[in-house]
Amino acid sequence: GNSVTQMEGPVTLSEEAFLTINCTYTATGYPSLFWYVQYPGEGLQLLLKATKADDKGSNKGFEATYRKETTSFHLEKGSVQVSDSAVYFCALQTGANNLFFGTGTRLTVIP
Amino acid sequence: GAVVSQHPSWVICKSGTSVKIECRSLDFQATTMFWYRQFPKQSLMLMATSNEGSKATYEQGVEKDKFLINHASLTLSTLTVTSAHPEDSSFYICSANDRDRHSYNEQFFGPGTRLTVL
Secondary structure (H helix, E strand, O other): OOEEEEOOOOEEEEOOOOEEEOEEEEOOOOOEEEEEEEOOOOOEEEEEEEOOOOOEEEEOOEEEEOEOOOOEOOEEEOOOOHHHOEEEEEEEEEOOOEEEEOOOEEEEEEO | OOOEEEEOOEEEEOOOOOEEEEEEEOOOOEEEEEEEEEOOOOOEEEEEEEEOOOOOEEOOOOOOOOEEEEEEEOOEEEEEEOOOOHHHOEEEEEEEEEOOOOOOOOEEEOOOEEEEEO
8 A cells, every 4th residue: 555654753953953854655656755844824835746766856955865765755954944844744646646645744943 | 826725724613513614726727626634643634536517536434425525616625524523523634736737736735624523
């Protein structure tokens, strides 16, 4: 079956610290992989994506590389800001529409 | 662009009553809308997929008679929780596909509706 496992939070970091949020997946076939972010009071927004092995998705200083050999898609950012405080969801998509989400990781960045 | 709204953002109701949640695509036409449910500290779980003008497709284990979905137009889908019970209390999130964006069926999400059944 299809599933996503991501590290449990909450994660609290100081501003300018390095961020890693781990995500591993199980899927049938060749899924596309996503990171979504949910800021307080808002809907989920697509942060970045990768559609095939070894692709690197990047946006707003965040990066994640599709690693088929380790079935992983870890999210990283070299220097977090207070404005990055949000809940981050890893997800995979198979077929036309079906999205499977991880449980979400809450990140709090303190000044 | 690609904004999705939900109404209400939160609702409290008595057990046995029905509650309707609206999902609207504000600046695009949505071929397909999706309804998810999220329990505390758990994943978003897809409940059903609805296409404009046709019946919704429900995921396994989701009661179609309890969670009525209507997708009457390209900008509106509604989820009605009928005869709600405390175990239906949850966070309900909708999303929509923009049919003019063909790349990979990106879904645009609403802010969610928190339902509490007393």
